[in-house]
Amino acid sequence: MTQPHIRLTDVEMTFPRPDGVGEGIHALGPIQLDLRHGEFFAVVGPSGCGKSTLLELMIGLTSPTKGSITFEGQPINGSCPDGIGVVFQEDASFAWLTVRDNIAFGLRRMALDRREQDERVDKALAMMGLVEFADAYPSQLSGGMRQRVCIARTLVTEPRLILLDEPFGALDQQTRLLMGDEILSLWRKTGATIFLITHALDEAAMLADRIGVMSSRPGQLIDIVETHWPRDRDSRIVEQDAFGAVTARLWRSLRVESMKAIGKKEASS
């Protein structure tokens, strides 16, 4: 397959200033990026560099100021195509629904018979370790568990492209590694393309086939690192020397940008 799964061409985003005067905030770009069918792509970058903005452009929530985006060959404009699933950075669980109903939310809108829907929900509950909490409400769960509810809600619709915005941000390190394993096995099983935004270099290095490194605002891709991991990898990859080499390279690319983001200059270090 030569056509990329999703293609970003010269994509730029400038937000108008809240008061409407002046030049606007150049948040992102220009960005060129092709995601291959079935690859696991991670994005790392300092906070505020435009990662979430990039994700919102890819699902048609906002339209780019310049450039274009195509998904499976079709331009994205204004609405999220079927076949793309998203997990947002913020907690998007529905407080008025049980965990089970939360997960079933997107499914209920699909033309599937009820048995199939229930089976998918049960599978997702098991995979995300939420079986005992199926009838609980989100307020009874920790932040990390709520995020898992949102991941499950997206996965059950079996999207071909899954976008995740810092989904493990609220989890402790150990759970993060294990959730990473779950995402990897899901990725292998479904053959979906995954686009994962993270601030954790080790997470990106452990999970992805390719890692895009973004500069501070306006975010641009300043480096793309290929990991060459086997497809049947898991979190034990962190023991390998090659893993250290990948994280080292990521940090080399990111260090200067991260200092810019917190307002430091290279010379003062």
Add this chain to the structure above:
Amino acid sequence: MTRAGLIRLGLIVALLVALEVLVKIGRIDALTMQAPHKMALDLFTMLKSGKLNKAIAKTMGNAGFAFVIAVSLGVLAGLVIHRLRRLRETLDPLFATYYAIPVFAFYPLLILLLGLGDAPQIFIGVMLGFVAVVVNTLNGLDRVPRVLLKTARVNGMNPLETALKITLPSAAPYILTGAKFAVAYSLIGVIGAEFIMSTGGMGYEISFAYNNFDNATMYPLIILILAVSITINMVISHWEKSLLKRRGLQ
């Protein structure tokens, strides 16, 4: 029961006992106020005889009708106003001063416009409750997390579906607060209007009994109104609390 609840209950009982004693020893004369136990007995006899059933049914029916209209129109208006920024900016100051308007002053005008039937009474009840529902609905809609609206858009939901499945459920506790006000306001509106100008209903009967020194009718009716209003209020409060608790907000 909580400590505060016990103290509240104690206070009410103490007041009732004090009233009972004051009437008994003649410090309050029986033409002004009746002993609480007598009010309760009178209420029982009144309900049993059924002679005021029509009045009670009329008032409760009209108040209930006013309540339903105030809540449904109020929620609908809230949804619309929330989407129209300009309209919102224009109306917000009006909502803020709305309850400074003595709505009853317009009652004679309403009778001219709507006739002498039940319509002007219901209208007053709606007018009083409606704005409380609108204001609380807007408050609830303002608090819907943005990420939920993004989720709706990603799921390809149209505005109606978004309202029914996302924004209204998310705002439900606040809408219930508005509904609680609407219960009280629709009763106040309907009964108040019956007092001023009407030929039936509990407000009319209370006023009639008052003019005829008929304490055996007046006090039981007052108690009945109190009981109904407080009971409905408590039911909604309970519902509101369980919603808030489910969301970890209380």
